[in-house]
Amino acid sequence: MDKLIRFGFSIDEINNMMNSNPEINDISDNDVSEIINILKGIDCSKDQIMNILVTNPFVLTGEITEIKKIIVKFLDFGIEDLAFLFDTNPFLLNINYKEIDSTIKRKTKMGESIDEIKDFFYYESSQMI
Numbered sequence: 001m002d003k004l005i006r007f008g009f010s011i012d013e014i015n016n017m018m019n020s021n022p023e024i025n026d027i028s029d030n031d032v033s034e035i036i037n038i039l040k041g042i043d044c045s046k047d048q049i050m051n052i053l054v055t056n057p058f059v060l061t062g063e064i065t066e067i068k069k070i071i072v073k074f075l076d077f078g079i080e081d082l083a084f085l086f087d088t089n090p091f092l093l094n095i096n097y098k099e100i101d102s103t104i105k106r107k108t109k110m111g112e113s114i115d116e117i118k119d120f121f122y123y124e125s126s127q128m129i
Contacts, residue, residue: 003029007036008050017057024060034064042071042082056090069097077104078114079121089125 001024004014018024039049053059059067070093071082077100079085086093107117 001029003032003036004053007032008046009053013050013054017054017060021057021061024057027060031064032060035060035062035067038064038067038071039083039086042086044083044086048083048087052086052090052093056093059090059093062094066097067093070095070100073097073100074121077118077121079118081122085122088122092121092125 001014004017005011009017014024035053036049039052044052074082074085103120104117107120112120
């Protein structure tokens, strides 16, 4: 929890996050740091990181390797603004990375263009969760 406080989260925010996801009590500051660094690595601002973690505290207890796979899948597909993507829908960080592939394949079979599929992830992907 110390890392969250040093990053700028208030005690109330941390308590709210812990109420939503009690497993946060079991994570180490190293894991919190790694997740924050991953988000910084995709150009998330401090405000975006705080929004992502407050909105979706389950990111903090997710598998770091899975989060990295999700990021790679979106990058491979050509999603460029991952900071915006995860800020607008932080729950995308909870899906199985294979779901991204199956969504792309399903939408391609439906005749949607790459741009339409990208727009889906940016603006309508809450339907996946």
